Amino acid sequence: MMEGLRDIPIVARGRIIMPSAGDMVEFKGRGGASFRSPDPHRHIHDLVLGNPAQLADLNDLKMASIIEFLAAAGKRLRLEDNAYLQDSFELALKAGGLAEPILRGVYDELPNLFDGDMLTAMAESTIGIAYLDGWVPARAPNEHVRVRAVGTRQLHITAGNVPVVAALTVVRGALTKSDILIKSPSNDPLTANAIARTLIDLDAGHPLVKHIAVGYWKGGDEQMDSQIVRTSRIDKITAWGGMSSVKHIQKFLSPGIDLTALNPKYSMSVIGADALSSDEAMDEAATGLSVISGFFNQTACTNTRIVYVESDTDAASIERLV
Structure with a gap:
């Protein structure tokens, strides 16, 4: 790796794909940061889940097991102990807009976002663990009806203004038993990657790990977006960021793909x-x-x-x- 130029892998459902000769693209991040990654155009099939039936392993997993795994991962997300996060922190200082003391405080908060009691309360209050773990009878007079929450294939176009967005994306994907593809932002290209690699180190064969992919490609890359945003590959999109990025992704929507647009908020x-x-x-x-x-x-x-x-x-x- 050239000095000042980081190699950022693609994380593809338990596999780490490093940039290599003939499979390498250099990207310019913000704040003068530069990094290299495998050519995302060559790894579309690694990034997406083409067969939704392959979500069965995650849907069959009980929420208690998912939360236990996330809580164990949270104990490894301490900046002082995690080399992946240390690299991410160093790059975020250069590419992001937060001063060192503020950014350090954000990273110090990451383990708390994986607290088991908090995750249990979140899953229960937002969806209901019974609905996530099985079929729940409806109330009378429709007790013959059964309802269940089922995971989906999701694309998350994340914002990088505050690195907790990466952690929240991983947590929310897990708590909905969903397959998630995270498109990392140019001002925080490594935090989601670091969290995913920490999960792999914990248990590379865990169903949750098998349903997390993280990659970077330049915003506005129509070739990438048109290949990924297809009903055969994606069910739902969550798009953070500016109005232009949200409008761009809307061009690829079709019936069967839902968009949640987290446009810029003016509080x-x-x-x-x-x-x-x-x-x-x-x-x-x-x-x-x-x-x-x-x-x-x-x-x-x-x-x-x-x-x-x-x-x-x-x-x-x-x-x-x-």
Whole structure:
């Protein structure tokens, strides 16, 4: 590997495909970061799951086993102990928009996202573990009807502004017993890769590992997207990021493929009149507003961008407000 140029593999359902002579593409990330990866055009069949029947092994696995596996993986996702995450952290510092202390705090949070109790509560409250593990009778008078949640083949076009997106994508795919293909972003091309490789080290033959693929290709690559986004290969898409990327992927949609578009969010805050009632209240409101506006270097979708303030409109009130 040339100095400053990282080799990033394709992770294909338990297999690690490294770039090699004749199968290597150099990509320019953000912030001057560069990396090499296997040519994704040559590995489409490694990235997608063509036969949905192959999801049977994951659908047959009980949620308790899935959560136990994720919790065990979480214990290995400590930045100080995980060489994959250390490489990812170093690259994210260069390619991303977060300062070192902030980024370190984000990575330190990764093990908590794999906490078993939290994952159990998430699966129960969002879908219901009984529905994920088997057929559940409907309520009377339709008790002859049985309902079950079944995993799907998913493409996740992730955002890289905060690396927790990669972890959440892996977790949500697992908790829905789904086969996931993660398209990594240019400003965080390695975090999802690092998590997937950690899972492989834990148990390369685990059904969950067999249903995670991670790769990078340049946004707007119509040849790649047209080959991947097909009803024979993908059931659902989750697209983060800017409006242009969401519009681009919409061009390839057809009946049978569902799109969940997590467009850029413009979060707002509302400050009530009570916050202007005293100097102390104003100081408290100003401090809270500065925190929610500025954390994560203003890169998170939850950062306040618009503020509405309840106030009289006379000159004295406006002067006090500004």
